[in-house]
Amino acid sequence: MNADDTPGEPPRCLVTGATGYIGGRLVPELLAAGYRVRCLARTPGKLRDHPWAADVEIVRGDVTDDASMAAALREVDVAYYLVHALGSGKHFEETDRRAAHVFARQARAAGVRRLVYLGGLTPAGVPERELSPHLRSRAEVGRILLGSGVPTTVLRAAVILGSGSASFEMLRYLTERLPVMVTPSWVRTRIQPVAVRDVLRSLVGSADMPAEVNRAFDIGGPEVLTYRDMMLRYARVAGLPRRLVVPVPVLSPGLSSQWVGLVTPVPASLARPLAESLRHEVVCREHDIAAYVPDPPGHPLGFDEAVRLALQRVKDAQVTTRWSSASVPGAPSDPLPTDPGWAGGSLYTDEREITVNASPQALWRVIEGIGGENGWYSFPLAWAVRGRLDRLFGGVGLRRGRRDAERLRAGDSLDFWRVEEIERGRLLRLRAEMRLPGLAWLEMYAEQNGDGRTRYRQRALFHPHGLLGQAYWWGVSPFHALVFGGMARNIARAAARTPAPVPPPSGATP
Structure with a gap:
């Protein structure tokens, strides 16, 4: 000592x-x-x-x-x-x-x-x-x-x-x-x-x-x-x-x-x-x-x-704010926040951010209501074709819909996605269950800027599996502006048209 x-x-x-x-x-x-x-x-x-x-x-x-x-x-x-x-x-x-x-x-x-x-x-x-x-x-x-x-x-x-x-x-x-x-x-x-x-x-x-x-x-x-x-x-x-x-x-x-x-x-x-x-x-x-x-x-x-x-x-299909920064690493083999960006394998991202003329609550209602009868807010034909291709290759396609028209919970199936995490009012993270040469996630955030304005943030993430996965990402990336960019814009517009929930009268049981 x-x-x-x-x-x-x-x-x-x-x-x-x-x-x-x-x-x-x-x-x-x-x-x-x-x-x-x-x-x-x-x-x-x-x-x-x-x-x-x-x-x-x-x-x-x-x-x-x-x-x-x-x-x-x-x-x-x-x-x-x-x-x-x-x-x-x-x-x-x-x-x-x-x-x-x-x-x-x-x-x-x-x-x-x-x-x-x-x-x-x-x-x-x-x-x-x-x-x-x-x-x-x-x-x-x-x-x-x-x-x-x-x-x-x-x-x-x-x-x-x-x-x-x-x-x-x-x-x-x-x-x-x-x-x-x-x-x-x-x-x-x-x-x-x-x-x-x-x-x-x-x-x-x-x-x-x-x-x-x-x-x-x-x-x-x-x-x-x-x-x-x-x-x-x-x-x-x-x-x-x-x-x-x-x-x-x-x-x-x-x-x-x-x-x-x-x-x-x-x-x-x-x-x-x-x-x-x-x-x-x-x-x-x-x-x-x-x-x-x-x-x-x-x-x-x-x-x-x-x-x-x-x-x-x-x-285990775990994804966090950045591939190499797990929330709490469970083992020495897991990624850490200080690992370099090139560590942990490839993770490709498409990120979109847009200011929304609506309250965070109204934006969240649109986010939580996505999929099923409400669709995916961009290029419906592309989503329909992707769903049919998924069915053709033995995937789940878009036929699963939603369990509930308004509410989601972790583990729910959502068309050809699965709800991996939900922080109600803030974050919805979906994991793809379609046929892909890799692993994919879609994240949607309802946030508030320092100046009090509502912000919608969206991230699509893809971890390729082998050379086919690399080719898949670069093959579809030219369409991201149309699909993911259109999704962000249309979600923002839908939120602007969506009234925020009215709080119950004082003393009423919610």
Whole structure:
């Protein structure tokens, strides 16, 4: 325990990189394990939408600045170093080196009893100077922290399987968007991927290691696979047709990173170093971590189960204000508010907003009355044709109508939609049950501006399934202005003609 702690209080952990992929998922795991948590962020406001934000101490700081790190590390027992300059430019190695030295120096001065760092798995027998810049920098940071004078745990992982992980997102997009792939030779490279749940379990368990432990541990899943194996098995778990993967030797790491950037939304600043790292075989040489953090039954998770968990949120058809910001993540595999916009798979949106010359109550009456005999307020022929096509391909079509002409409730069928969520007076979210190569939602909001005017907001969202889903979205997008734009305008006009409900007389029973 740190000398400045009050006796009887649980240890305090500092999590750097709390806005990052691993950091944001580690915090709730530490809280669940009973630790007090302090989060360091250069922009603390990025953490405010996390469900755990009120349960932690959030401080502003930068790992390259001695003063802010000295303040952040004060009264800390265990400090997690989860920051990397990868993606910040060509000088990221120097930035990583400088930050690691600052962190190590200030941790020793503050009396921190343990450092925990998540680095990269490195290939056996390859001199550090021959590693890719990405792996070389992670190995150097690990050495700096191990030599800090503070007992340190360095965990070394290869590809981490979980929604939001840059490596996993590369795998996701390449597999989903390309049924036939002419690929770089690194698809033959052997890799030992690991589920994000097992990474977090090892990170939490490392906080309680004995003081004499000062070393690195390899962490990985139970299977060693090539990148080609991972793409083929991802396709199988995701329910995609079998992919044809044709490796060619002419794609250098530089060219292949450009190829990845063309096919996926992962930024080139991340794709290039990750692609360069894939030329190295990264397989665990030991599993000594189990002596300090025992594997529970069923762990470490296999590749298929890890992918299934990473895709679970999509399969459960949950959509929120933005694909990568779930209201309360139920598991480490779920998306988080601080995940980048390219994480979590493609989500295409069509958004409309219009000021309505009516009260919010009148607007809501129109929204809640949509479908059935009232129709969909735009291009009736297009909706009718879509309904007939849906029936032709075995779907429900438009014949289901509504349960009630005026009121809706969660779970109701509504033509070829299902009411997924309703916040009466504000939000109606519908999930499509028509035949589609993907998942689709329609959201309608009745809101009031700061100046008291009524606003109608509408969002259509589509999560494509494979290349057919991508083609479907871009094939129908030219008609969105006619269908969705017309819907927004006509709903606003209908609301302007709809009287607001009259409140019952005073004393009357509603």
